[in-house]
Amino acid sequence: MDASARTPVTVSSATRPRRPVVVAAWLSAGWCVAFATANVVLELTGHFTRGALGAYASGLSVMDWLMVCLKLVGAGLALLSIRRQSIVPVRLLGTLLWGAFATLAIYATGNVVESAGMLAGIIHVGRPIRPLDVGYVVFFAVAAALFGVVTVSYARRNGLRLLPVVLGVVGAPALIAGVLVAAPLALNAAGLFPR
Secondary structure, three states: OOHHHHOOOOEEOOOOOOHHHHHHHHHHHHHHHHHHHHHHHHHHOOHHHOHHHHHHHHHHHHHHHHHHHHHHHHHHHHHHOOOOEEOOOHHHHHHHHHHHHHHHHHHHHHHHHHHHHHHOOOOOOOOOOOHHHHHHHHHHHHHHHHHHHHHHHHHHHOOOOHHHHHHHHHHHHHHHHHHHHHHHHHHHHOOOOOO
16 A cells, blocks of 8 residues: 555644744643543543432533533643644534634633623622632633633634634534533434433
């Protein structure tokens, strides 16, 4: 068999990323891996099998592992964005990066809006904002900002047109809906969540 047939086709990025972009990509990947690790710890310690969540343990376990996979994919996307050679086509990687960035940005914005609603006394009335709540908002805002740097840099370096941006940004709400609505409904139908 010809050796070239076994070698994956690589796609060259137009220019090298600047050092701050490389740092942002590594920090993004580290954020994703650290967050995935937290999910793994929840699983290994049986967190969902105790207390009020015990009846939902099977379904929550599936959701937990789904989140681990998504976060590891995010880490991979961040690191692929700074490679000169990639087996992922430029437009596809650009679309996936825009989707990851938009997903984090939407989630982070939702956290900020919820916090503002709490401060204004519109939602969660009487519940004080704890340092943990503030940390959670900042945690996702930082991740969204890092992915934004990585994504915009990749798009500029590779001259991405509007289509990958639109597909990624439109796909983000679909991903969120899939994780928060479709997956739990499917798990409910499979009997992994109690009715």
